[in-house]
């Protein structure tokens with residue numbers, strides 16, 4: 122049986138080795154760093170006294186997203202194993218090298234963990250992290266939720282998303298995304314390399330959520346993420362309690378290739394200062410100016426017309442910008 126604060130090789134970790142009716146904090150050893158210290162997944166488990174499903178959740182796939190990790194810590198703290206059915210298993214910060222650097226990508230290899238799943242056991246540190254998670258952890262769950270946010274440089278409208286599956290699991294994912302409780306639910310065509318792609322390979326239904334970000338963890342965002350996790354636990358019949366079952370006003374699927382890839386829309390044509398003319402969730406028309414790029418001397422280097430009508434889902438709020446950095450994602454809404 123596993124007791125709290127144990128260090129265990131990730132390859133040897135079994136959720137069923139955690140005693141029912143207990144909470145544990147574990148360090149799952151992924152690899153060794155150049156200084157000989159272990160690279161670990163700091164993991165928290167609440168194993169309920171009653172049988173039930175296993176919800177796995179992660180934050181910190183990107184190292185500059187903080188709402189998810191803190192909400193996971195809050196839920197771990199408040200869950201009572203005596204009343205929980207099944208197991209809440211969570212890794213608040215999956216990508217510790219990126220977290221330590223406070224950057225989106227890995228601090229040493231500069232790889233985006235959300236593009237390289239299922240990783241490689243003999244590859245870079247980021248590839249090893251992806252591999253350890255996909256190989257040893259993910260398959261032990263019945264449902265997976267990956268918690269994201271806008272990160273240091275962007276603000277994003279809250280939404281719950283999923284990769285569209287050609288199976289019965291798709292309905293379950295959609296219902297879970299609705300249950301989370303945000304005002305926007307968006308299913309998109311499957312993209313490779315994501316944690317959700319690895320879940321799909323394991324046959325584990327999954328959702329992801331996006332939260333405002335800007336490198337912050339505001340109290341209201343933390344509370345909404347905490348409530349979302351609790352709603353998901355109720356949806357999975359692990360906790361008593363109600364959860365949203367009615368689709369929100371915006372709940373739809375976009376099954377075109379690349380639709381869920383937010384970081385390619387409206388790339389900056391020049392380096393300089395990005396001065397936005399819109400805020401997140403504004404409605405915009407095609408051709409409307411989303412903002413401009415200025416030279417340090419104030420001259421306007423470029424104006425950014427919207428490529429389509431829709432709502433501003435994702436907006437760069439860090440003004441310093443390099444040519445090619447993405448600026449704004451405009452979400453095309455279905456006709457109503």
Ligand SMILES: [Zn+2]
Nearest residue numbers: 183186269270
């Ligand atoms: Zn992210």
